Amino acid sequence: MKTVLKNIDYLVTMNEKREELKDAYVVVEDGIIIDVGKGTPPPGDVEIDLAGRIITPGFVNTHHHFYQSLFRSVKEVASAKLFDWLVFLYERWKNLDNEAIYVSSKVAIYEMMMSGVTTTTDMLYLHPKGRSEFIDSEIEAARSTGVRFHPTRGSMSLSRKDGGLPPDTVVQSEREIIEDSVRLIEKYHDREKHSMLRIALAPCSPFSVTEESMVRTAELAGQYDVLLHTHLAETRDEDDFCIEKKGLRPVDFMEKVGWLNERSWFAHLVWLSDEDIKKLAGHDCGMAHCPSSNMRLGSGIARVKEMKEAGMRIGLAVDGSSSNDTGNMLLEIRNALMLQRVLKGADALTPRDVLEFATLGGARVLRMDDFIGSVEVGKSADLAAFRLDTLSMSGGLSDPVASLVLCDPHKSDMVMINGKIRVQNGRVIDSELPGLIKRHNEISSKLIGGEY
Template identity: 40%
Template structure:
């Protein structure tokens, strides 16, 4: 099937820094066939022709860090820092099961798609006893919604009885965590170009995972040829704990346990010394920058400009909806820009650099820069068409600035592999009414379980 978008402003986010004032994008059998100025070339029969006038076309946004199950627990622990927030929410998450996880994941993915995301990395690390198969529930939700999923099979083996934060009831043994992770890779990981599901290995964090699990999980990931993901350097509390327990900073700990390298991307990376920024950049380790979540928890402002200049891949993440109740990805473009400027001044991050973070930066973090992240022939047909023809953006002559600085535009069209997922601001693959109903029931059931525990 060949789809032609014409008449839009096109910002491809390519190496040539191209921009087309009135351009075209052609997708054939899910792959981009042509991008350029003016009308589309005659490449053969056209199945669908889309009038893009008044719109901005960009690559689909890439969400590099999320916890979809948390959509069921929004609005709690509103004045807490990270550690107290976790202590409050872990007992509630102990009531998660497969059904609740799928309802929450579906709602979270719908919100992400409606705000421009075509690829989502989800870090699921909570596996309560008797909960069924919540990892499969996330994969199922992504299949229904129609977005690409990087499913990070998380794990925790360090409960409160061993000095960790989570209750013992939601952690696994070392062997169970490793076996469960390997089984998820064998069942779901698809390394083929254009694949819809890939699996990564993701022990949760230094304060909920043993050193043995960190090391053995890294070995497992490299033996299986998949990527590695974990939280790191999110708060000063974490740094103090690492210094007390291991005699080193979180980044030094990551290096000791095999968690620096081009196959690794880390969530947050806020509290970094100049030396640590250099280690991350020189090793090619990626950073998932989650500006709204970091601000909500008061965790700090990541050194995004410094990390980019050091050579580190940096992408954007929403993080779990329990610490970012908006749950959308498009708004992180502005949040990242504003926080970078609070830290480094008005030149710290441009509107175009913010879009790069949300597209190519994220693709690099996930190791998919040859497949997604820009609008170029041969790449996947993951495209967002943003509406800029309303009063909300009238008078902003720079369409990229309108996207980043103005109100988040309606998604006129979101294509994943050339297939329509969102049209005129609404999801087209699942029922938003059914999604809302299932989420309300799931959230109520989860809170009730916590109250009865």
């Protein structure tokens, strides 16, 4: 069946020429874009009139912790630094179960989808003792939403008694981590083009896993040809911790354990030297830039301008909902622009630069840019539409592309993923959403209150 999206006021393609088309159309068949053009489109079985809209490639979220949507704005740590924040919340997170993971994952995904996200990753590193198959639960949730999903099998093996931060109740042995990583890859990882589900491996951070775990995970990723992900250089405290415990700064430690390679992408990368940036770029590593989270936790401002100039692959991310505390990719795009201008001036980055980070940049970080990240023939039909006739966009039509970043479209009007409409007229297509939100709040209240 052919679906024709027609009368598009502005189409941001992110193709090789970075073309922006007026009065455009997109033709989709079997989830694939088969035609893009201007003017009168060919007839279709289904025709959708998108007059008064700007269309972009669907946004790609490159770092998240879905379960944290249950722990937004927790009073006791609303103004805490990262390490104190973690220590407090670990004691609540240790009570998570599979239902909590499933419900929180759907809420987190739908929230992002409302801001134009069509592809997301997630780092789920909490695996409390006596519980299992948390990744399976979030995959089940993701499949029910229709999002394109690239989860990471997160892990922690270094507990508080061994010099790490997490309590014993949420860490696993090296054997448990490796065995479950292999299980998930063999069960779920789809290497084919247009894949809706891929698996990556993600030890949580240098201060929550052993050096052996980092090395073994990198070897496993090479064996199965999957990507690697972790938090890195997020705070000055982490920098000090790595020097004290490892005798090396974070990037140098990653080099030691074999993580500086084209498979790897790192979340945050706030505290980097010139040499760090040179090393990361030279090894073709990717970055998940989390501007709102970095502001929320007072972590600092990443040197994104310098990383872009060095040729690094850069994507954007909402990060976990208890360190943000929202899943709105439109805010990340805007904050990414504004933060760099605080440091480097008004010409540090352009609105189109950060829009590219959110689309093609994120696709490159996840090594999926051969089929997502741009609107062109042969790519997956992952698209986001935003209204131009809203109060907040009024007066911003001289450059609608820049206005998508500088103004506030609030939410997507339509989202298409793999050729299927998932958001229509500004609403998620799921009749069970009210009940989902109700259950999410019930679980959240019990977990925060210690009753779950």
